[in-house]
Amino acid sequence: GAVVSQHPSRVICKSGTSVKIECRSLDFQATTMFWYRQFPKQSLMLMATSNEGSKATYEQGVEKDKFLINHASLTLSTLTVTSAHPEDSSFYICSATIGSNQPQHFGDGTRLSIL
Amino acid sequence: AQSVTQLDSHVSVSEGTPVLLRCNYSSSYSPSLFWYVQHPNKGLQLLLKYTSAATLVKGINGFEAEFKKSETSFHLTKPSAHMSDAAEYFCVVTNSSYKLIFGSGTRLLVRP
Numbered sequence: 001g002a003v004v005s006q007h008p009s010r011v012i013c014k015s016g017t018s019v020k021i022e023c024r025s026l027d028f029q030a031t032t033m034f035w036y037r038q039f040p041k042q043s044l045m046l047m048a049t050s051n052e053g054s055k056a057t058y059e060q061g062v063e064k065d066k067f068l069i070n071h072a073s074l075t076l077s078t079l080t081v082t083s084a085h086p087e088d089s090s091f092y093i094c095s096a097t098i099g100s101n102q103p104q105h106f107g108d109g110t111r112l113s114i115l
Numbered sequence: 116a117q118s119v120t121q122l123d124s125h126v127s128v129s130e131g132t133p134v135l136l137r138c139n140y141s142s143s144y145s146p147s148l149f150w151y152v153q154h155p156n157k158g159l160q161l162l163l164k165y166t167s168a169a170t171l172v173k174g175i176n177g178f179e180a181e182f183k184k185s186e187t188s189f190h191l192t193k194p195s196a197h198m199s200d201a202a203e204y205f206c207v208v209t210n211s212s213y214k215l216i217f218g219s220g221t222r223l224l225v226r227p
Contacts, residue, residue, distance in 0.1 A: 106158035
């Protein structure tokens with residue numbers, strides 16, 4: 001149980017392209033989803049917290065107009081990297097939880113490479 | 116503020132020998148603590164969690180961790196390492212908003 005599916009697993013695209021990443025909870029309803037960014041050989045950095053039906057809460061230093069988050073249902077959140085540039089290349093990971101103080105269940109991540 | 120320190124960036128063991136991954140935490144209240152494992156180019160898998168019940172927590176794949184309040188530690192152990200245990204391990208504490216605060220990670224290498 002508690003499976004989170006993240007798609008696509010890898011994206012390679014040209015600079016200036018917008019890229020959408022989907023995060024789905026397959027067998028539970030996720031009231032809250034999180035988006036993380038991970039640089040090579042580093043830990044995860046929380047980008048934003050997404051609650052179903054409301055606006056995402058972004059961490060300090062994360063551009064909300066650059067990283068658009070939508071959480072339209074209890075099983076789906078999307079992250080759109082708008083007008084991506086090479087410095088946006090990274091490993092993006094989502095997680096989902098049924099509620100506060102409950103374990104977060106992680107997707108397998110999306111490797112984004114901007115040429 | 117909550118924080119977590121993983122004392123070793125790399126740990127190397129031989130297959131069949133014990134594993135010890137060290138973690139110290141700082142928290143202004145009774146924390147929830149987790150260990151997650153990440154295999155290359157994958158997301159994170161929950162190994163075990165501590166939420167103020169038993170201080171010795173058993174997880175998946177033979178791992179366990181002991182919460183020691185007096186030492187503010189939550190070290191991860193396994194009696195006998197397998198090759199498949201080679202991965203990155205993260206010790207994690209929650210803050211008052213239930214966000215995860217990650218340690219810097221420990222890369223476990225298992226030698227044949």
